[in-house]
Amino acid sequence: MSKDKLKIYKFVTNGTQSMILNQIRNHAPISRTTIVSNTNLTHAAVSRSVAVLLKNDIVKESPLSDEKGPRRKRGLILNPEYGCCLAVGYTAFGLEGVIVDTAYQALVTSERKVPLNSMTQEQVIQQIKNFTEELRQKIPPNHTDCIGLAVIDPGIIDIENGVSLFSSTLNDWKNVPVKDILENHFNLPVMLFNNSNATITAIDRLENPTLSPNLMYVQYGRGIGSSLKLEGKYIFGHADLAGELGHIRVTAEPVPCHCGGIGCLEAMAALPALARNTSRMLLDNSVSSLKGTENLSGIDVLKAAAEGDRLATHVVEEAYTYLGQVVASVVNVVNPELLIFDHLVGLAGKNCVETLIRSLRKDIMEPHAKTLQIRISEQESHLNAMGGAFAILDYCLEK
Ligand SMILES: [Zn+2]
DSSP states (O other), rough: OOOOOOOOOSSSHHHHHHHHHHHHHOOOBBHHHHHHHHOOOOOOHHHHHHHHHHTTTSSSEESSOOOOSSSOOOEEEEOGGGEEEEEEEEEEEEEEEEEEESSSOEEEEEEEEEGGGGHHHHHHHHOOOHHHHHHHHHOGGOOOOOEEEEESSSSEETTTEEEEESSSSSOOOEEHHHHHHHHHHHOOOEEEEEEHHHHHHHHHHHOTTOOOOOOEEEEEESSSSEEEEEETEEEEETTTTTOGGGSSSSOSSSSSSSTTTTSSSHHHHHHHHHHHHHHHHHHHHOTTTOOOTTTOHHHHHHHHHHHOOOHHHHHHHHHHHHHHHHHHHHHHHOOSSSSEOOHHHHHHHHHHHHHHHHHHHHHHHHHHHHHHHEEEEOOOHHHHHHHHHEEEHHHHHOO
């Protein structure tokens, strides 16, 4: 197949179809009348375009959830069997993948823990190829039309050319033409995304039921970062570097951060900091259920805090207080309506989460505090892969 055939195809041929499909994606099941009132398109234009979309199997009629009344109204939904999309994300510690249907539902998820950080570039590429091939084998028989492959890279990327420029977490990963390598191997169109592109796309679809145009997501784990949607647009910054929440300085203490700075939020409050601080306190003969735990991890500390361990609670509360202060500063600047924390934050239990919210609310200006909604994400895994797949589908829906 020639190279230019490896293009992700659009589901629409004009802007009207695109507007209608966006309405259906966001509000399915939705009636033609509601599409007319939401878009200011004419009834005739909506009817005509919907007829084309139905004929092409891109959308389907489905009963509306409200089936009362003499004439049951029908609604339009995206046809899940129109096709599917593969997505594979990789980090220093392994790979995750999903197959998503054309109605934005995950059909298959998979993951593999493997230390990619200690491998050569060739070995990492081989791991990605093998993992993707195994995922492709799992495409269900009624979804065989595969639209494309989304690949989510942990580093800095050149989106246009599909090249990973640099990753601080993979040792041998510089100027890797990921898109070309995988397109040639799989004969499938590939789109390359970075973590922050994928994360905000996934969070926006999965955790934003009211479709708020102003959204902030706080990612918490080995690192700390943030993703933003403001006035309906995802914000990545001039060089795609926006969101480095973890590298805001929170203390004058000379605690080194891997970014080269000192006293960064990430160095004081991310998972490795929880493990380090707890281990140090355990050396002082403090009483704790974590005493004697081999290879103590930050997750161990969060779980012990949830079970009421006092030492763990103290360590987590100190970290969450810093986190709350930094997030509050950003909230004051960008004024989100909805603030969502990584699900890992909730692992520490109700009391620690209350400490976080208290710290946050203390530093938010009052008018912000009145309108801000806060929640903890329910998405435990595969956020990046889901976001990559959704981003491809979003692309297909745009004119
Ligand atoms: Zn830093």
